[in-house]
Amino acid sequence: MKTDLLVDAIGDAREEYVLDAGTTHPKKKPAWLKLTAAAACLALLAGAVSLSGLLRGPGDYMLSERSENVRVYRLKDLPKGGVSASYNLMKLTDEDIFSSDTVIFRGTVTDIENIEVDMNGESFYWSIVSVEVSKVLRGGLTVGQTVRIRADTPIGGDVDMWVEDNGIVSMLRVGMEGIFMPAPYDADSLFGANGAWLCLGDIAPYGFRDGVRWVFLRTETGLVFERDATYSIPGAHTLEDIETYIRAMLEKTATRP
Amino acid sequence: MDDGEILELFRARNTDAIAESQKKYGSRCHTLAQNLLGSAQDAEEAVNDALNAAWDAIPPACPRSLGAFLGKITRNLALKRLRDANVQKRGGGILPAPLEELETCVPGGARVEEAVEARELSRAVNVFLDALPRDDRRVFLRRYWYFDEVKAIAARFGFSESKVKMILKRRRDQLAAQLKKEGYIV
Numbered sequence: 001m002k003t004d005l006l007v008d009a010i011g012d013a014r015e016e017y018v019l020d021a022g023t024t025h026p027k028k029k030p031a032w033l034k035l036t037a038a039a040a041c042l043a044l045l046a047g048a049v050s051l052s053g054l055l056r057g058p059g060d061y062m063l064s065e066r067s068e069n070v071r072v073y074r075l076k077d078l079p080k081g082g083v084s085a086s087y088n089l090m091k092l093t094d095e096d097i098f099s100s101d102t103v104i105f106r107g108t109v110t111d112i113e114n115i116e117v118d119m120n121g122e123s124f125y126w127s128i129v130s131v132e133v134s135k136v137l138r139g140g141l142t143v144g145q146t147v148r149i150r151a152d153t154p155i156g157g158d159v160d161m162w163v164e165d166n167g168i169v170s171m172l173r174v175g176m177e178g179i180f181m182p183a184p185y186d187a188d189s190l191f192g193a194n195g196a197w198l199c200l201g202d203i204a205p206y207g208f209r210d211g212v213r214w215v216f217l218r219t220e221t222g223l224v225f226e227r228d229a230t231y232s233i234p235g236a237h238t239l240e241d242i243e244t245y246i247r248a249m250l251e252k253t254a255t256r257p
Numbered sequence: 258m259d260d261g262e263i264l265e266l267f268r269a270r271n272t273d274a275i276a277e278s279q280k281k282y283g284s285r286c287h288t289l290a291q292n293l294l295g296s297a298q299d300a301e302e303a304v305n306d307a308l309n310a311a312w313d314a315i316p317p318a319c320p321r322s323l324g325a326f327l328g329k330i331t332r333n334l335a336l337k338r339l340r341d342a343n344v345q346k347r348g349g350g351i352l353p354a355p356l357e358e359l360e361t362c363v364p365g366g367a368r369v370e371e372a373v374e375a376r377e378l379s380r381a382v383n384v385f386l387d388a389l390p391r392d393d394r395r396v397f398l399r400r401y402w403y404f405d406e407v408k409a410i411a412a413r414f415g416f417s418e419s420k421v422k423m424i425l426k427r428r429r430d431q432l433a434a435q436l437k438k439e440g441y442i443v
């Protein structure tokens with residue numbers, strides 16, 4: 001087979017991904033139940049949806065042709081009422097993290113924009129964090145450049161939402177300094193849901209792979225990062241300590257056989 | 258019996274380790290092997306080989322997840338059986354559908370660059386998987402790691418079969434484009 005190498009390479013998929021694919025997930029409601037519910041709601045919603053669609057317009061982001069059936073809106077206020085999302089955080093070692101293809105830089109948050117991504121009627125609430133780069137540890141960035149990063153959670157003091165595994169990113173505030181390790185998006189970085197597709201690069205060139213492991217923050221109460229579960233950095237109290245640790249890890253992973 | 262207890266049996270060289278592994282993971286491994294080999298008897302032999310290989314490997318191997326460890330050995334041994342059988346048929350054997358689909362990642366007269374180290378290609382595939390949304394990654398791996406039928410994947414995740422096929426097509430195309438761009442496919 002000409003694809004033997006490829007089949008074998010897929011066999012080397014990260015163990016956590018293989019296990020995640022192997023877990024049994026609760027099945028969705030039967031189609032007839034969903035149809036009944038949908039029919040009951042349809043009459044009530046039809047007018048409102050069409051009206052809101054007209055009122056809201058085509059969205060605030062210009063999306064490429066690769067994005068389908070999706071609109072993205074900037075939000076001033078987030079919906080109240082316990083909207084939540086849950087993500088299953090894969091296990092990663094610190095070596096896995098520094099071997100991945102993220103950029104790494106130090107910088108200061110200059111803007112946070114909450115957005116609603118309407119995927120064919122199903123809404124996802126994320127944010128776009130802008131960070132001004134002050135020092136580059138890895139990647140082709142320049143000092144003074146502003147980097148826009150997508151996060152899987154809305155951010156803000158009054159946010160009445162809960163998104164699992166985003167504990168550290170959700171602490172971000174304008175003016176906060178940190179070390180950031182977002183992954184670059186390309187034309188093939190797609191998010192799909194409910195029959196809609198969003199080319200993630202249409203809304204930001206970078207994204208956090210989860211909300212806890214790719215950022216180190218200096219907050220009023222001290223240095224915040226994913227201690228213990230991922231990083232073991234005894235005696236780390238400042239961003240300088242983290243910089244030293246990261247440089248050592250980059251050296252170590254670069255020379256890993 | 259949990260994984261830790263079974264692994265203790267392996268380390269103590271207690272042959273109950275094989276029986277307990279068979280009891281806990283035999284069915285899943287059998288399904289995986291049968292997806293590839295098509296024959297229940299061949300699958301049973303592949304699973305038995307996998308359990309014996311695990312017995313030889315542990316210790317010193319100390320897997321974090323016994324299920325994933327056994328699954329991977331079963332997958333490798335089933336693939337080897339399939340390849341050996343195809344060699345005997347001088348390449349004339351019928352490929353399981355998931356492998357045929359992966360062939361579309363390597364179009365026409367192209368081939369995966371043989372000079373590429375396997376480890377490099379594995380890294381590239383993991384980078385590709387890293388960037389996928391979770392649902393798509395699970396669908397992709399159910400098809401090309403576990404070799405499930407599309408119908409089974411749809412039932413597992415509550416998707417329609419057409420949605421599963423659409424995800425697989427998009428992601429295969431994406432993988433092919435990435436591998437070509439990075440020079441793994443020439």
